[in-house]
Amino acid sequence: MQRWTSKPLPFARDPQAPIVSAALELIGVEQRTPSFSAHLYLNNTRVRESAGVEAKGYAGSFAFFGHGEDCWGDEGHCRIPEAVSPFDQRVESSSQPANVTVDISEALKQTAERGEVRVTILAWAAGASNKALEPLRFKELMLVTYS
Amino acid sequence: MTVVARVQPRAVRATLKHRKSADKLSAAEVERLRDAIKAALKLRDNRGYQFYAGWHGVPFDYCWHHHPLFLPWHRAYLYFFELSLQQIDAEVTLPWWDWSALDDVPKPFRAGALASAPIRPFTDVRRPGWPKRTFREAGQDSRVPPLPYRSLYERALAAPSYTTFNERITQAHDWVHVWVGGTMSDPAWAAYDPLFWAHHCMVDRAWRIWQHNHPGALPPALYLDQTLRPRSITVRDVLDVKQLGYDYAQSAVAVPGTG
Numbered sequence: 001m002q003r004w005t006s007k008p009l010p011f012a013r014d015p016q017a018p019i020v021s022a023a024l025e026l027i028g029v030e031q032r033t034p035s036f037s038a039h040l041y042l043n044n045t046r047v048r049e050s051a052g053v054e055a056k057g058y059a060g061s062f063a064f065f066g067h068g069e070d071c072w073g074d075e076g077h078c079r080i081p082e083a084v085s086p087f088d089q090r091v092e093s094s095s096q097p098a099n100v101t102v103d104i105s106e107a108l109k110q111t112a113e114r115g116e117v118r119v120t121i122l123a124w125a126a127g128a129s130n131k132a133l134e135p136l137r138f139k140e141l142m143l144v145t146y147s
Numbered sequence: 148m149t150v151v152a153r154v155q156p157r158a159v160r161a162t163l164k165h166r167k168s169a170d171k172l173s174a175a176e177v178e179r180l181r182d183a184i185k186a187a188l189k190l191r192d193n194r195g196y197q198f199y200a201g202w203h204g205v206p207f208d209y210c211w212h213h214h215p216l217f218l219p220w221h222r223a224y225l226y227f228f229e230l231s232l233q234q235i236d237a238e239v240t241l242p243w244w245d246w247s248a249l250d251d252v253p254k255p256f257r258a259g260a261l262a263s264a265p266i267r268p269f270t271d272v273r274r275p276g277w278p279k280r281t282f283r284e285a286g287q288d289s290r291v292p293p294l295p296y297r298s299l300y301e302r303a304l305a306a307p308s309y310t311t312f313n314e315r316i317t318q319a320h321d322w323v324h325v326w327v328g329g330t331m332s333d334p335a336w337a338a339y340d341p342l343f344w345a346h347h348c349m350v351d352r353a354w355r356i357w358q359h360n361h362p363g364a365l366p367p368a369l370y371l372d373q374t375l376r377p378r379s380i381t382v383r384d385v386l387d388v389k390q391l392g393y394d395y396a397q398s399a400v401a402v403p404g405t406g
Binding site (some may be wrong): 014029031034036039052061062063065066067068070072073079091094096098099100101124126128129139 | 174204205206208209210211212213214217272274277288289290291292314318320321322325326328329332333335376381
């Protein structure tokens with residue numbers, strides 16, 4: 001199991017334009033990772049692994065069909081290739097990092113009075129032999145609110 | 148001097164083939180599908196099961212996920228694989244697994260050739276630990292929500308744009324792969340499992356229904372003329388399933404006409 005907690009993400013609260021929906025966007029999720037499932041919690045940094053979806057601050061979950069960590073090819077096979085020249089028209093790599101969006105509208109409303117959230121993500125790699133792996137790698141977490 | 152005139156091929160009215168729900172297939176339809184898969188497994192050349200299964204992960208890695216090409220690439224993939232089965236039995240179509248309604252793997256895929264298949268990749272590379280057969284651990288991970296995934300499916304269908312639909316149906320798709328577990332949870336081996344095709348028919352069917360409800364909604368223009376490897380077919384070519392010769396039907400029956 002993998003645990004990750006974000007720095008505080010502030011968000012504006014405007015009584016004239018209340019938040020109607022909100023999402024967390026994981027940007028640049030590494031695809032060369034085992035498949036996994038993940039739970040997201042708001043302002044519950046100590047949430048236990050077994051807490052599940054009933055725990056305080058539960059905001060949503062997602063699964064990720066990852067391309068696996070072990071590269072079967074020869075050296076360099078799974079490296080994301082750079083264009084070798086301006087004339088390189090080969091298609092981009094399908095291993096480029098991806099983005100994942102999780103709707104947290106309801107959960108954010110519950111914590112709205114605080115004006116900021118810390119996000120804790122618990123992630124579990126799929127498959128019995130992958131239990132010790134930390135499958136989630138990403139570049140940035142963005143909180144987006146809509147009024 | 149010899150002049151060669153190219154004539155336009157004559158338009159032919161063709162009857163669409165219907166993909167059906169896997170749990171609604173008749174016993175005879177299940178048997179035909181099983182027989183076609185078995186025959187495809189016996190073919191060891193580039194008409195056979197192992198060749199097509201290898202497009203997705205090991206050894207060819209042609210698939211796209213978490214990307215605007217996810218839906219068109221898999222539609223083309225199903226199309227070419229289904230044609231390869233129809234080369235064996237012209238009446239066979241790929242069924243869909245309605246994981247928005249069923250709480251388990253469809254019954255036909257729990258026994259015999261549709262339950263598990265050998266893995267013999269089209270490469271001379273062999274790594275220690277590679278699976279020799281597909282296997283599943285369906286529903287065994289307590290952290291993965293149980294089927295059916297009705298709300299994920301409905302949320303996807305309610306998407307207002309292609310990009311949002313693609314993201315949302317990808318989410319449902321990823322959950323199903325992880326729920327099935329085993330080789331289905333690994334893109335390297337997933338397409339070797341016969342259940343893979345039924346899962347992706349469901350995803351493709353969802354796109355078909357979404358398209359029906361959003362006429363004219365297209366993938367980003369940047370991708371419309373992109374070819375879907377390894378064939379030369381483009382995204383634009385796969386937008387209309389009827390141009391690919393199939394549709395999804397709850398049922399399809401026919402009676403003789405006047406003759």
